[in-house]
Amino acid sequence: MKYLLALSVRSAWNRKLTLGLTLLSISLSVALLLGVERVRQDAQDSFEQSVSGTDLVVGARTSPVQLMLYAVFHIGEATNNIHWQSYQDIAANPAVAWTIPVSLGDSHHGFPVLGTTADYFEHFHYGEAQPLTFSDGKPFAGLFEAVVGAEVAKNLGYRVGDKITLSHGTGDIGLSEHADKPFSVTGILAPTGTPVDRTVHVSLDAIEAIHLDWQGGAKIPGFAIPAEYASKFDLTPKEVTAIMVGLKSRAAVFKMQRSVNEYRAEPLLAVLPGVALDQLWQVVGVAERALLAVSGMVVVVGLCGLMAVILASLNERRRELAILRSVGARPMDVFLLLSSEGLFITLCGTLLGMALLTALSAIFAPLIQAHYGLTIIPKFISYDELGLLGLVMGVSLLASLLPGYGAYKLSLADGLTPRI
Amino acid sequence: MANPVIQIDNLAFRYPKADSVCLDIQKLHADAGDRIFIYGPSGSGKSTLLGLLGGVLTPERGTISLLGRELTTMSPSARDRLRADHIGFVFQQFNLIPYLSVTDNVLLSCRFSARRRNNALASGYSLHDEAARLLDHLDIAPELRHRPVTQLSVGQQQRVAAARALICRPEIVIADEPTSALDAERQTAFLDLLSRECIAAAATLLFVSHDRRLASGFTREIALPSLNRAQAAQEAA
Numbered sequence: 035m036k037y038l039l040a041l042s043v044r045s046a047w048n049r050k051l052t053l054g055l056t057l058l059s060i061s062l063s064v065a066l067l068l069g070v071e072r073v074r075q076d077a078q079d080s081f082e083q084s085v086s087g088t089d090l091v092v093g094a095r096t097s098p099v100q101l102m103l104y105a106v107f108h109i110g111e112a113t114n115n116i117h118w119q120s121y122q123d124i125a126a127n128p129a130v131a132w133t134i135p136v137s138l139g140d141s142h143h144g145f146p147v148l149g150t151t152a153d154y155f156e157h158f159h160y161g162e163a164q165p166l167t168f169s170d171g172k173p174f175a176g177l178f179e180a181v182v183g184a185e186v187a188k189n190l191g192y193r194v195g196d197k198i199t200l201s202h203g204t205g206d207i208g209l210s211e212h213a214d215k216p217f218s219v220t221g222i223l224a225p226t227g228t229p230v231d232r233t234v235h236v237s238l239d240a241i242e243a244i245h246l247d248w249q250g251g252a253k254i255p256g257f258a259i260p261a262e263y264a265s266k267f268d269l270t271p272k273e274v275t276a277i278m279v280g281l282k283s284r285a286a287v288f289k290m291q292r293s294v295n296e297y298r299a300e301p302l303l304a305v306l307p308g309v310a311l312d313q314l315w316q317v318v319g320v321a322e323r324a325l326l327a328v329s330g331m332v333v334v335v336g337l338c339g340l341m342a343v344i345l346a347s348l349n350e351r352r353r354e355l356a357i358l359r360s361v362g363a364r365p366m367d368v369f370l371l372l373s374s375e376g377l378f379i380t381l382c383g384t385l386l387g388m389a390l391l392t393a394l395s396a397i398f399a400p401l402i403q404a405h406y407g408l409t410i411i412p413k414f415i416s417y418d419e420l421g422l423l424g425l426v427m428g429v430s431l432l433a434s435l436l437p438g439y440g441a442y443k444l445s446l447a448d449g450l451t452p453r454i
Numbered sequence: 455m456a457n458p459v460i461q462i463d464n465l466a467f468r469y470p471k472a473d474s475v476c477l478d479i480q481k482l483h484a485d486a487g488d489r490i491f492i493y494g495p496s497g498s499g500k501s502t503l504l505g506l507l508g509g510v511l512t513p514e515r516g517t518i519s520l521l522g523r524e525l526t527t528m529s530p531s532a533r534d535r536l537r538a539d540h541i542g543f544v545f546q547q548f549n550l551i552p553y554l555s556v557t558d559n560v561l562l563s564c565r566f567s568a569r570r571r572n573n574a575l576a577s578g579y580s581l582h583d584e585a586a587r588l589l590d591h592l593d594i595a596p597e598l599r600h601r602p603v604t605q606l607s608v609g610q611q612q613r614v615a616a617a618r619a620l621i622c623r624p625e626i627v628i629a630d631e632p633t634s635a636l637d638a639e640r641q642t643a644f645l646d647l648l649s650r651e652c653i654a655a656a657a658t659l660l661f662v663s664h665d666r667r668l669a670s671g672f673t674r675e676i677a678l679p680s681l682n683r684a685q686a687a688q689e690a691a
Contacts, residue, residue: 037565048553353548359510360545361618362538362566364531449510450543451501451630 038367042374045354049347056340057383063329063336064387064426065394068419070329072395074322075418080161081318082311084228085278087159088134089287091310092116092124092294093276095301099317102310105276107229108138108146111204115273120300124277127293129286132157135274137241140212141204145186147234149241149271155181157280160228170194171221174237177265180217181235184225192219200234200244210253212244215261239269279304333426337380337433344376344437348444352452355445365442372441376434377427384423388415457522459625459658460484460507465516466684467502475514477502478684482676486625489649489659491669494678500662503678504630507660508541509533521625538567542619542657544629544648549615550603557599560585560617563624570622581622588617591654592647609640613647620651627652628660633668641668 046053084106085091093101094114103109115137125133134157137149155166155173171194174181182192192198197216201209217236225231243264247257259267281290287306294304355368363371415423462482468475477499484490494500505511506518509525510533518525521540525533542563550559561581564571574584589599592613603611612632619627629648633641645661649671652659661672669675 044553045551354551357545357549357551357562358566359534360508360537360543361563362534364534366531367566446510449501449505450508451504451545 038370039374039378041358042371042378045351045371046375046378052343052347053379056336056343057379057386059339060333060336060380060383061386061390063333064384064423065391067326067329067333067422067426068388068391069394070325071419071422072391074326075416077322078315078319080227081315082308083161084311085158085160085307086163087157087280088278088307089281089284090279090291090294090304091276091307092279092302092304095303098303098305098310099314101276101303101305102307102314104138105136105278106307106311108148108233112138112275115275116277116302117273117300118271120297120302121274121277123297123299124279124294127290129281129283129290130279131282132280134158134278135238135271136276136278137238137271137273138275139204140200140202140241140244141209142186142198142200142234143190145183145232145234146204146229147200147236147241149236149238149274151238154235158230158278160226160230164226166226166230167224168221169224171219174220174235174240176220177237177240177243177269178215178217178261179220179236179240181221181223182219183223183231183233183235185231186234187219187222192222194219194222198234200236202248214258215244215264238271238274242269242271243267334429336383337426337430340376340379340430341433341436344372344434345440348372348437348440351441352444352448355441356448356450356452359445359448360450365445368445369438369442371438373434373438376437377431380427380430380434384426388423457519458483459486459488459521460660461517461519463517465506465513465518467506467511467513469502475684477506477682479503479516479681480683482681484658484660486658487653487656488674489652489672490661491672491675492660492662492678493664493666493669493675494662495664498678499682499684500630500678504543504628504662507626507628508543509537535567538563539569540624541626541628542621542624544612544615544619544627544632546631547608547612547635549618549632550606550611552602552604554603555600556589556594556603556606556614557582557585559603559614560589560621563618563621567622570624573622584621585617588621588651589614591651592617608635609644612636612644616644616648616651620655620657623655623657625657626660627657628662630662631664632661633663634665645671 091101091105093105094112094116096113100110104112121133121135124130132153134150134154138146140147152173159165169184171181180198186192196219198219199216200212202212203209217240223230246264246267247254247259279290281287291304291306294302358368460482462479465477465479466475467477502511506513507520513526520536523536525536528536551562554562564574564581571581574581579587586599594610594613594617598606598610603614606614612635615632632648633644636644645668649659
């Protein structure tokens with residue numbers, strides 16, 4: 035048995051060029067499969083950690099997924115807002131440690147504008163409870179100051195001190211500009227891999243201020259309040275779009291959720307972000323599963339190539355098999371010799387693929403972190419991936435039986451004198 | 455009295471799906487130390503006879519016994535073991551496994567047979583010593599032994615194959631046209647070496663060839679066409 039395996043390895047080495055190419059194709063396909071699985075996993079983690087540390091997200095009553103879409107991902111619009119009074123009631127609840135009010139509706143070159151308070155930079159966390167950090171500058175302090183996300187800064191080439199104007203409404207074209215009240219960029223956030231990167235942050239007061247001379251979504255004709263006078267008005271917001279709530283104790287989360295959902299003054303909805311994000315992923319994760327299926331098929335193609343190469347070599351090896359038979363190899367030995375070859379190549383290919391992927395992710399992890407904010411933790415193998423690799427080996431075992439069986443039949447038919 | 459080394463009685467063989475019997479032998483007998491030349495032109499049932507003796511084919515009727523053991527009653531894997539333990543084969547050409555060195559090709563016989571390994575070890579030599587000794591006797595220079603076999607001449611390859619057949623003293627050596635790829639001079643030299651080593655090892659040699667001129671120096675000559683009744687019947691028809 036041991037000798038057979040040694041023989042199999044030496045025989046494979048003798049055909050190293052063709053088998054080497056097949057090995058390469060298998061290792062590439064395994065690297066692709068693992069890579070897709072890893073990116074998928076990281077993307078899902080990253081997605082599900084778009085917010086962390088926030089116990090509840092509160093908005094006007096709608097579906098939980100809808101609420102997450104606009105409150106966290108800033109996609110679509112809220113059907114209703116929350117009255118300022120409701121916000122204050124929730125913030126005053128004894129179970130609540132902190133709140134982040136968010137006000138949405140304006141945009142800047144297609145990027146959403148989010149009105150909030152300075153608490154945002156203190157309490158908003160993402161990923162594994164990572165706080166927001168500034169790659170440059172500091173939080174907004176004055177009325178017409180803005181903090182931009184990493185992607186906004188990169189795409190539009192902003193630096194601290196640049197002047198920007200906001201547009202009324204969301205979208206990219208045909209919007210009226212709040213041109214009379216320009217903002218200056220005071221800070222640029224480091225990449226997070228979350229919607230924060232695509233967001234322009236201003237204070238709630240600023241949102242009020244730019245809409246002072248607006249009514250019903252349009253500028254009031256012939257009426258303008260210059261920027262320098264805006265601060266003289268009462269800029270307390272009348273409404274916010276959503277609230278992120280942090281509790282003193284996580285244990286109180288369901289009680290708090292119920293009390294928000296039963297709030298009498300207006301219909302509100304509180305959702306646990308983790309649960310809602312999970313639901314949302316079920317929808318957007320389909321593409322990723324399709325990608326995984328495609329890379330699975332690439333592995334199958336690789337294995338088919340391997341089988342074709344081994345089967346093709348069988349005819350040239352009839353003499354070799356006859357010699358082995360003559361010195362006493364059983365047909366079963368011949369079967370093992372040929373089957374182990376496929377399995378051996380797949381094993382090597384899988385290991386090589388893993389090494390390849392590890393090397394690649396080690397090289398590109400800093401780049402990916404810098405550009406996309408996706409944290410790729412250089413790990414060798416996870417439990418899920420082990421299952422995937424087990425599957426690959428299982429399929430290759432099945433596929434390897436084919437040339438083994440071919441050789442078995444051939445050696446039975448040929449005996450000691452192959453008819454070539 | 456010792457068992458005959460080879461004893462065939464009333465043997466008939468038919469290939470699966472074939473209409474007629476391919477080999478039909480009344481009797482074939484060989485004792486220890488016999489060196490038998492079997493004359494067999496192509497189509498006379500040579501390969502079939504070798505397959506039957508090697509235990510990779512099973513007869514339709516009749517018995518084949520090697521060293522007193524009846525092949526027809528043995529399981530296929532027991533026949534494989536018997537072949538590994540007691541028979542050395544030399545084929546026409548391409549006798550060697552291309553990815554093994556000369557020495558590893560010679561030792562291949564011992565890999566599948568514990569008995570042959572023990573034979574060598576019992577004589578007090580290591581397997582490599584035994585291989586080296588045989589290769590010496592068969593005029594394979596020491597510097598060739600670690601070369602890939604594909605670099606050897608055809609004559610050298612056949613001598614290495616002979617060493618593989620002879621190593622660890624099998625009782626039977628079966629040579630199937632081993633000289634057909636050699637020129638006349640080398641044919642004689644190879645035959646002499648093979649005979650000499652078989653005598654030295656007290657092995658029974660079965661030498662099959664279509665070339666009758668090689669028959670000198672054997673203890674007996676058998677013509678397969680006259681031995682094979684199936685062939686005779688076909689020619690008569």
